[in-house]
Amino acid sequence: MVRFIKNWLPVILWAGLIFYLSAQPSLKSGMPWPYDFILRKGAHIFEFGILFFLLLRVFDSQNFSPKKALLWAFVLAILYAMSDEFHQLFVSGRVGALSDVVIDFLGIFLLTWWRIRRLS
Numbered sequence: 001m002v003r004f005i006k007n008w009l010p011v012i013l014w015a016g017l018i019f020y021l022s023a024q025p026s027l028k029s030g031m032p033w034p035y036d037f038i039l040r041k042g043a044h045i046f047e048f049g050i051l052f053f054l055l056l057r058v059f060d061s062q063n064f065s066p067k068k069a070l071l072w073a074f075v076l077a078i079l080y081a082m083s084d085e086f087h088q089l090f091v092s093g094r095v096g097a098l099s100d101v102v103i104d105f106l107g108i109f110l111l112t113w114w115r116i117r118r119l120s
Contacts, residue, residue, distance in 0.1 A: 007061050010054050011051070028040075
């Protein structure tokens, strides 16, 4: 039980932080357009890359094969990205956008690519 909590707690806390941030009416930085856009989209890449990394850590600790761990972490991170955008449809001042799921995917993909290269 302790091992389960130790492994899953970071994932749950990080997913909770993503949920909390998605529930905010606006996360504009106040910087001019191109900088604000880059900062916010970079945050998408970062937050879902970290989620993927934490999920991968969990599945690695469960003695999944490297391919199976990658697959599960990838699928769960993408599903959470989709649910995050769906959640934003119900938050005043926010818009759920498929383009943001694609940007989230970029963070997940970059770490997936890094992991595959590391395994080779």
